[in-house]
Amino acid sequence: MKAVYFVVSLLAFASVHVLAYDPSPLQDFCVALNDSVTKGVFVNGKFCKDPMAVKAEDFYLPGFDKVGNTSANPTGFVVTSADVTTLPGLNTLGISLVRIDYAPKGQNPPHTHPRGTEILVVVEGTLLVGFVASNQNQNRLFTKVLNKGDVFVFPIGLIHFQQNVGYGNAVAFAGLSSQNAGVIPIAKSVFGSDPPISPEVLQKAFQVDQKIIELLEKPFQV
Template structure:
């Protein structure tokens, strides 16, 4: 029986390694730099000579409140490899999400990372939608201070402040640069715009509806 559990654990570990999205580091760190003359290119970034690294490469001062005075009433403050260069190749990042009362972090996906979210203040209504394979099932939950929820990689998800006070959440993501695709912005705010023929057939609506949506200002809260 012990051998059975060992084999299961080994297969799970092997699977996680095989299907990992960020590269496993082969050194202590690989601080990202933009200097192509002295760096080595690794997965989208050049790496500083480890002997030249310092504490500032792994530090971000003051992850303070984001400005929620916008049409969505929310602000995502990312801490990825673009903000902390020392995250390069480490396969992890985070974000602070601030919400005004009734503020929304609109439906979006992270193509390269699973997200785990903890509510620091307030009450959030959160959810994600499964793929077509799983009948586009909606999973939702109301989260209060201290509650945690997971959004699987690549699936559309959202967070809404259902309280009457400001709310704050911290999200951890399983990629140094998980990316974000906000659904409405991508579909109706693309440049150049997606053709009316495509969108009217996709959404089964008249051209004037699509035309109206494409003329809206799609705000980016990231």
């Protein structure tokens, strides 16, 4: 199984590299520095480490063969990320990778990646996946049941999800066309924002009674 994971990881990286969304690099590499050294100065990306101080470890991240702990998440999934925050060598390269573990019937709820297209491959189990197009395409739902070895693409910025429809655990790897694609979970963003969105706004938007809005907000309140 480890060999399968390794091959899948390479394929995911290779697939998204051609369609990288982030700006193209202008040098061999720009290993990200720890944010603490910037002393409050922010840039669109990360500051570069001195190339002469770069080591092989800056491009290395172990642990993608480890099963994630899905029990800590109420929806039964967990993501292990290889992005610029965990793998500094990815800075400016326009790609990242995640491992997603799903408990039986576990779900990666509807969410979007504002800065990256995602290509997902199932390596264990069976997933129901899908994404919703924008109003330009009449908010059509594109959905498919995936089995081991199947691949599916979620276009940049569109709402998408994955649901484990099998009786055992499921595992997938996904490549993203950004070093830091970002995640916007729909339910949490709408009903658990900080500070909260006005209930009157949500009531009118969803066309339901305010008590229903309060009920939907409750699980996301800190």
